[in-house]
Amino acid sequence: xxxxxxxxxxxxxxxxxxxxxxxxxxxxxxxxxxxxxxxxxxxxxxxxxxxxxxxxxxxxxxxxxxxxxxxxxxxxxxxxxxxxxxxxxxxxxxxxxxxxxxxxxxxxxxxxxxxxxxxxxxxxxxxxxxxxxxxxxxxxxxxxxxxxxxxxxxxxxxxxxxxxxxxxxxxxxxxxxxxxxxxxxxxxxxxxxxxxxxxxxxxxxxxxxxxxxxxxxxxxxxxxxxxxxxxxxxxxxxxxxxxxxxxxxxxxxxxxxxxxxxxxxxxxxxxxxxxxxxxxxxxxxxxxxxxxxxxxxxxxxxxxxxxxxxxxxxxxxxxxxxxxxxxxxxxxxxxxxxxxxxxxxxxxxxxxxxxxxxxxxxxxxxxxxxxxxxxxxxxxxxxxxxxxxxxxxxxxxx
Amino acid sequence: xxxxxxxxxxxxxxxxxxxxxxxxxxxxxxxxxxxxxxxxxxxxxxxxxxxxxxxxxxxxxxxxxxxxxxxxxxxxxxxxxxxxxxxxxxxxxxxxxxxxxxxxxxxxxxxxxxxxxxxxxxxxxxxxxxxxxxxxxxxxxxxxxxxxxxxxxxxxxxxxxxxxxxxxxxxxxxxxxxxxxxxxxxxxxxxxxxxxxxxxxxxxxxxxxxxxxxxxxxxxxxxxxxxxxxxxxxxxxxxxxxxxxxxxxxxxxxxxxxxxxxxxxxxxxxxxxxxxxxxxxxxxxxxxxxxxxxxxxxxxxxxxxxxxxxxxxxxxxxxxxxxxxxxxxxxxxxxxxxxxxxxxxxxxxxxxxxxxxxxxxxxxxxxxxxxxxxxxxxxxxxxxxxxxxxxxxxxxxx
Numbered sequence: 026x027x028x029x030x031x032x033x034x035x036x037x038x039x040x041x042x043x044x045x046x047x048x049x050x051x052x053x054x055x056x057x058x059x060x061x062x063x064x065x066x067x068x069x070x071x072x073x074x075x076x077x078x079x080x081x082x083x084x085x086x087x088x089x090x091x092x093x094x095x096x097x098x099x100x101x102x103x104x105x106x107x108x109x110x111x112x113x114x115x116x117x118x119x120x121x122x123x124x125x126x127x128x129x130x131x132x133x134x135x136x137x138x139x140x141x142x143x144x145x146x147x148x149x150x151x152x153x154x155x156x157x158x159x160x161x162x163x164x165x166x167x168x169x170x171x172x173x174x175x176x177x178x179x180x181x182x183x184x185x186x187x188x189x190x191x192x193x194x195x196x197x198x199x200x201x202x203x204x205x206x207x208x209x210x211x212x213x214x215x216x217x218x219x220x221x222x223x224x225x226x227x228x229x230x231x232x233x234x235x236x237x238x239x240x241x242x243x244x245x246x247x248x249x250x251x252x253x254x255x256x257x258x259x260x261x262x263x264x265x266x267x268x269x270x271x272x273x274x275x276x277x278x279x280x281x282x283x284x285x286x287x288x289x290x291x292x293x294x295x296x297x298x299x300x301x302x303x304x305x306x307x308x309x310x311x312x313x314x315x316x317x318x319x320x321x322x323x324x325x326x327x328x329x330x331x332x333x334x335x336x337x338x339x340x341x342x343x344x345x346x347x348x349x350x351x352x353x354x355x356x357x358x359x360x361x362x363x364x365x366x367x368x369x370x371x372x373x374x375x376x377x378x379x380x381x382x383x384x385x386x387x388x389x390x391x392x393x394x395x396x397x398x399x400x401x402x403x404x405x406x407x408x409x410x411x412x413x414x415x416x417x418x419x420x421x422x423x
Numbered sequence: 424x425x426x427x428x429x430x431x432x433x434x435x436x437x438x439x440x441x442x443x444x445x446x447x448x449x450x451x452x453x454x455x456x457x458x459x460x461x462x463x464x465x466x467x468x469x470x471x472x473x474x475x476x477x478x479x480x481x482x483x484x485x486x487x488x489x490x491x492x493x494x495x496x497x498x499x500x501x502x503x504x505x506x507x508x509x510x511x512x513x514x515x516x517x518x519x520x521x522x523x524x525x526x527x528x529x530x531x532x533x534x535x536x537x538x539x540x541x542x543x544x545x546x547x548x549x550x551x552x553x554x555x556x557x558x559x560x561x562x563x564x565x566x567x568x569x570x571x572x573x574x575x576x577x578x579x580x581x582x583x584x585x586x587x588x589x590x591x592x593x594x595x596x597x598x599x600x601x602x603x604x605x606x607x608x609x610x611x612x613x614x615x616x617x618x619x620x621x622x623x624x625x626x627x628x629x630x631x632x633x634x635x636x637x638x639x640x641x642x643x644x645x646x647x648x649x650x651x652x653x654x655x656x657x658x659x660x661x662x663x664x665x666x667x668x669x670x671x672x673x674x675x676x677x678x679x680x681x682x683x684x685x686x687x688x689x690x691x692x693x694x695x696x697x698x699x700x701x702x703x704x705x706x707x708x709x710x711x712x713x714x715x716x717x718x719x720x721x722x723x724x725x726x727x728x729x730x731x732x733x734x735x736x737x738x739x740x741x742x743x744x745x746x747x748x749x750x751x752x753x754x755x756x757x758x759x760x761x762x763x764x765x766x767x768x769x770x771x772x773x774x775x776x777x778x779x780x781x782x783x784x785x786x787x788x789x790x791x792x793x794x795x796x797x798x799x800x801x802x803x804x805x806x807x808x809x810x811x812x813x814x815x816x817x818x819x820x821x
Contacts, residue, residue, distance in 0.1 A: 027698075028596075028632045029544065030540065030544055032705075037541075037699065069494060069495055079484045091472040092470075096468070131679070135707040135709075137707060146426065146427065164705070167705035167706070234426045276489070278495045279493050279710060280714060293424065296424060297427065299436045300425075302434070303430070303433065308565070309536030309562060313679075314529075315677025315679075
């Protein structure tokens, strides 16, 4: 074996469970036809970007010289773009965020790695709340931290506060939350957020150092009921770092565009921001893609047609519960978290494959006994898949 | 001070010398008018992207659905894009590189950080040859290595092989070369490359482990004489990693698009590639910007109008040497490396400021007594700046 970084070899060799299922689906589609495969494995937006995206690209190419349009922006992002985003945040959430608190990134993953590399010191722990996006572990460990996991609250898939309190320690540097959540679709209620912030404030005081709250927010805009409120963390907790991405809201996941936002009241605001700039530099980001920075600044408040996801959610949730499956009701994102009718979710997923249903077992999200069903697919595919789900339910006598 | 990563705070706080000069220029331009300032500080392409770039963007938007165009590609890059690039490499350089040896990145900086994070183990040293791009130190140290610097060969600004041999040790994991070079514009000759590769082969054998050769190649296409050959490293040394970027060749520095290429004959080829994929994942890159991947695949072999840079080079080199300055003849890139007429290059740059000439002292490139003059500026500005250079020469009685 080559004398190189073995951790990186392992990270590049081990295929994720989701990717395995996706590849299986592609091979199976070649055998029996794409229309006969019901692939619910990937969290890849199925709704096109709104027309304003391509329209803005065209008008930028017409109205801005290529040297400026495709040229470097400052490392933290184009100033006008940061002004537009900070004003949008102020307008929508009333949060005290200025252009100098925004750092443009290559999407949510970059927002997270930059943030973690900025704040983590040797020996630190970063806390994730199960079920959670598996890459949190990769990002936290690569930044030099240990990931500490709070077991899932299997009642409402919000936060088990007793378990969280047991997980917090002097070593805790940050807690990551993801609301709306991947893989459950659950949105943390204002009450829950309030309780979380109060606990983190008390613990920060007790330990004599700040515990940062990292909000991983690629799904913020994907919420389906007017009654569902998604609190803006910077308004609730001064030491919040919002890691935003336009991947899902504008259906631009491949373009890698997002930002990090902190509030004016972040303790040591300038130092934290400098560390974010430093981490972006050290990781090799230079600047976020220049044209896409301008595009998203013109598309603030716009989204892809998320009505399709709402329709999919209602159709799937209502049908599957009718068939006897037990599902967490998703307030947002595009995932349905369904209880596996047998303890071993992987075994259940294997049985589902017999009906050409491709589901993801929950184990890699740090929580066993469930499956994730991504409904960022065509409504038509869901309709065609329902008889298969029905037969699967019957096999388990639900 | 906040209990966060102090190295990152420092990296984000200390402004680079080049940035300082650039900001000085902006302020001075407000005082006396942009046309009276001669800013030679930044390595930012001044020539627009060729028309095929915006044309390809338009045709991609017309002919490819937005879900595919703006959607995730695989982590290593879109397969068709990797096929196109590997075939272009095969055609132009005859190198044995396949689609499975190409990893698309967010530009040269990302190519370097991903490569370094893939190969560096604890205790490793990475060797840079002065003068060198200062971010190499940041990238190498953040990957966990120590940067060892080979002093400049002030004869021809190629490689001082005695000094290199003294710098190599059991700890050496990789040597970075940059040809055409920033800040000198020098291209390493085939003889020099041959000697380098022979030395690295011998030393790899002596130490019992491979020394990787990292070729930082953003300037490969910017070469001004037909007689100047830029050897393709993969043809010369099996353990070469080519870190390429389209930033300068297509004048797209803000779009962050490039790639890493290794050869089929790279020892442990699959393991190295896996480590590159793993490092990209751990640093948070996910995939290179999806639309720009397709754009560069359509623009292979095309460049911005580098004739402008050639004209600038000739005008500046001929004029400055005529005035009595001593300059390294640049074969490529868009930098002229000029000897400071006094020992302290910073003091010389201060004197140059009196004539509104903004030059970069060479110290931050690991070599004292020179200045870098970036000629990626308008030819007209150079013409207007020549009388100032002449007066400066006269002040030193050259």
